[in-house]
Amino acid sequence: MKKAIYLLLLLLIVFTGCSKEEEKAQNNKQRDSSTEEKAVPDGEEEAEKALKNIFPLTGMKTDEEADNRIIGIMVNNHTLARPQSGLSSADMVFEILAEGKITRLLALYQSKIPDVVGPVRSAREYYFKLANAYNALYVYHGAANFVNDMIINRGIEHLNGSIYDNDGNLFKREAFRKAPHNSYLQVDAVYDVAEGKGYEVTSSFEGLEFLDEKEVVSLSGEPANHVEIVYSANNPMEIVEFAYDEASGKYTRFNDREKTVELNTDEAVQVENIFIVETHHEVIDDAGRRAIDLASGGNAYLIQKGNVQKVQWENQDGKIIPVIDGKPAGFVPGKTWINIIPSAPGIEQSVTISN
Incomplete structure (x- = not known):
């Protein structure tokens, strides 16, 4: 009789323990479920935080640092230079008359850096002043001596294709066009060459005014x-x-x-x-x-x-x-x-x- 009672008590303890373990597991499951439910909005919030950076010339959000320095490139717009390379990637383009009735382009790149831009042409004062206002590395191919002197004397940080002409690294002359419409900038090399000259290749730039x-x-x-x-x-x-x-x-x-x-x-x-x-x-x-x-x-x-x-x-x-x-x-x-x-x-x- 005592043995039977002992077995009954033992079964009762085991059953109660199992019930408590099941209840504990259920509670843990509910807590885990609650945590999972919260994880979705938390993830969205993190994603939103990841897009807190804004490209200053386009106003577009990004998860990148958006602090690579702007590159301003003189792009040839002569009839013999069209179609050009790289214009679709430019954040902003200034189109202004050069000599005669032919326009020339200052293309600013920051949010998207293409492999090649060109053909690249010579500098003018109003173009390099604009580029400098955006703290851009100013890239051109050649200029009148007095224009080159202005660029140097005013401390405009620049890369001149006349110095790197067809070097195979920064500038390349293409055979399918005739000079002066055949000099193309190899953009991947810009920051390395700029660093070699002691120029900064990252920069904070106050963004333009954009609409919501x-x-x-x-x-x-x-x-x-x-x-x-x-x-x-x-x-x-x-x-x-x-x-x-x-x-x-x-x-x-x-x-x-x-x-x-x-x-x-x-x-x-x-x-x-x-x-x-x-x-x-x-x-x-x-x-x-x-x-x-x-x-x-x-x-x-x-x-x-x-x-x-x-x-x-x-x-x-x-x-x-x-x-x-x-x-x-x-x-x-x-x-x-x-x-x-x-x-x-x-x-x-x-x-x-x-x-």
């Missing part, structure tokens, strides 16, 4: 689905156009009625912002070189998302920005193309905007 999502959606203005810029009434082939694609919210660029594309891939050059600036131009020598006023401000068009706004432009710390009622007007996050045109004949005479 709600501001982008609420953009308004006159319709601007097609933009045409005539740099010379006497030379109808020097025409720049932009065509709006509502599906992508981007403008595709054309030059002399031909789409601007990448040389090797035919990828179209597209931008989110077109900023057209009117300012005084003056020919200063027999070679047709110009002085261009990038300080005084004046009339401008800001074209985004199929709309155009008449704005003013100002120079703030060397950077050319759009202004509305005295306050900076934000860019749509993305790429920007800035066309600087002469005040004679003027913006209204040189630019046609239509639906």
